[in-house]
Every structure is written in structure tokens, then in C-alpha cells.
Amino acid sequence: MRDLLLANRSRADYLNPIVFFLLIAALFPLAVSIAPENLRALGPGVFWIAAVLASVLSMEQLFRSDFDDGTLEQFAIAPQALSIVVLAKLLAHWLVTALPLMLVSPLLILLYQLPASTVAVAMLSLAAGTPTITATGALGVALTVSARRGGVLLSLLVLPLYVPVLIFGASAIDQAAHNLPIQGPLLFLCALSLLSVSLMPWAIAAALRITLE
């Protein structure tokens, strides 16, 4: 798909969020404490906060260039339904932002001295939670893309909406670290993702039309 090709042409833009993700996570121990038991307690929370912030950072590019060069207008009046185009863009965006986050996440788990068994759970929780983040964030982007400095506004809009994902994502890792059952939070994340991925494209398409008027 076109967006993947584009992403490949400007790799640096997509590397930044990943470096950001790792940096935030690396800063916490320096500022708080490096005692292993503290790290283990902080780990799951920091992991997900870093993931959410990194996602918001990358979100802004989702519609920016298409809006600036008029491509979005063309998509809006194409015979192809806008929501389908949006869904394709979301998928491409998820592949270039969330997937790399998942791949580097084991590094972070080890950094926080969490048991190795949580690595799989952390990746699973990202896989289950990031579709919600991408889809919900895209709605925020669709509403703010016409604003000159939409970045801060975007964070204000979407960060509160990420709270459920943050809670369930962090608790999944936390429970795994304590050898407790993890299905509950993971299933919640999956449910949220299914809901947002199936409904958001229509909302995003509607928001984009309002933005383009």
C-alpha cells in the first residue's frame, strides 16, 4: 500500500518514536532509583506510558502531509469510500509504528529487571492495545490536522482517552510479573481494540470531511 512505500522513503520520521520510547524508559531509573525492586514495581507502568507517548508523537504525521498537499481532498471525493481508505491508512500506520515498538519492547522489560516470562505478555499487551491507540488517536488527528499547532491540542484530546488502555496494559504485565492470570486485562484490551477499529474509521472519515470543508 502507498503509505508503507512512503514510510520506507522517509525512515527517520518513524525511527524517532522508537528512540523516544526507549529514552523515556531509560530516564526513569536515573530519576527515581535503580534498586531492582523499585524498577520491578515501576516497570509495567513506565513501559505503557512510554508506549502511549511514543504513539502520540508519531500520530501527528498520519494525515499531515496528505492534508497539506491536497491528497486528502482527493481521497474525500474519490468513489472509494473514505472510511476504507482511512482503515488502510490506519493499518499502514500501525505496521510502521506499533510493530517496531513491539519488537524493541523486550529490551525494556530486561532493562527493568522484570522476569523474562513477562516479555511475551508485554508484547501481547502491546499487540492487543495499540490498535485502540492508533484508531482513537487518528480521530484526534482528523479533528486537529487543520490547526497550525495541532500537536499539543492533539495530546490534550486523546491522552485522556488512552487511560483504559494504559490501566489494562500495565496491569497485564504487572500480573504476569506476579504469576497471576493475565487473560482478564488482555481480553479487555482486545475488546477495546475490536470496538475502536470497527467503529473509528467511520468517525474519522466524518471528522476529516468536517476538517476539509
Added chain:
Amino acid sequence: MLQVEQLAISRGERILATDLGFQVGPGEALVAEGPNGSGKTTLLRTLATLSPPSGGTIYWQGQPIAEVTEAYRGEMLFLGHNPAIKLDLTPMENLKVYARLGGAVTEPIAALEGMGIRRYAATRCRHLSAGQLRRVALARLILTAAPLWILDEPFTALDRQTIDGLSSLLEEHLAEGGSAIITTHQPLSLGQARVSRLPLGGG
């Protein structure tokens, strides 16, 4: 055929024109004229279903376009100020995207050939000049068979030769029974085609 009745257009709070009425039939072209800021672009965006009209109705083949939006969009091609071309892709890749979006009747390479930029098919658009970029955008006119063309300042940044090329493309389109709505500041010669003019108010 496009028919417009009592159309009112506005940009933000400002009303640009009211009670516009015209029709554009097969083989006819309409040229919207007026000074900067008189609402030419807004009119075109309204006709392209990007902005809703603030009053009045637009009919396509006798039906209000609000009711046949999907079908109307399939038969209309709008080229705005922005070229809608991705600079990091090649002209070929850009056209393939639009071919996928629907309505392509020509191979992308043939469309580029038609605009005389086949040579640059595999060059990144970032390295093309403004005029070449416009030609990539205009190649979409050849790519699809939309009966209605809505062109906002299509002659901007084009050299003499390409202007002639585009003019004959327009003539051909009209001769085949297509319609076109155009804004331009350039004198337009379209041979035998029926060209009507729509003056838009001075402010």
C-alpha cells in the same frame, strides 16, 4: 448534466455569492470568472462535494447530488490548487494510487505519455519542477473517463506547449460529450466547443 439552482456559497462567515443558477450539458464548458477572492475556488469546491452549499441545490443528471453523492463522485474529477501528488513517490506510483481509487480506463504509463512526462515516470516527484508536477496531476485527466471535469486554475505554471496540449485535451473531452467547469485567468480558446461564462461578483 450538471444543473445548479439558487446556489449560495460562503467561506466561513462571509457569503460570497447567492442565487447562482447555471447548467452545463454534455459538450459544454463553463468558465467561472472574477477577481481574487470572488469565490471561484469555493464554487468549485462546492461543486466537487468538498464544501456543502449554504443554500440551493446542485443536480446531476436531474437528481440532487446530496442523494446520489457516491455515483456523482465516480463521474467527476476535481483538480484543485494543490497538486495532490506525493513528493516522495514517483509519478508512476502516484498515478497508480489514483488508478486504484477508481475509474481508471487508461494505463498510468499511457497517461504520463499523454502529458509528455513519460521520461520522468520513475523519478521522484521531489526532483521535478512545478510545471512537471502539474503535468503529473493533469495526467489524471487521461487516466480516468470522468464525464465532468472540475479544474481550478489548470493552466498555472504550465509552459506554452503544455497549455496547448491541455487545451486540445479539453477540446477532445468536450467533443466526446464531456463537460468541464474551469476557473482561469488566461484567455481560453476551445475551438468549436460551447463555452459559457459565469461572472462572480467583485467582493
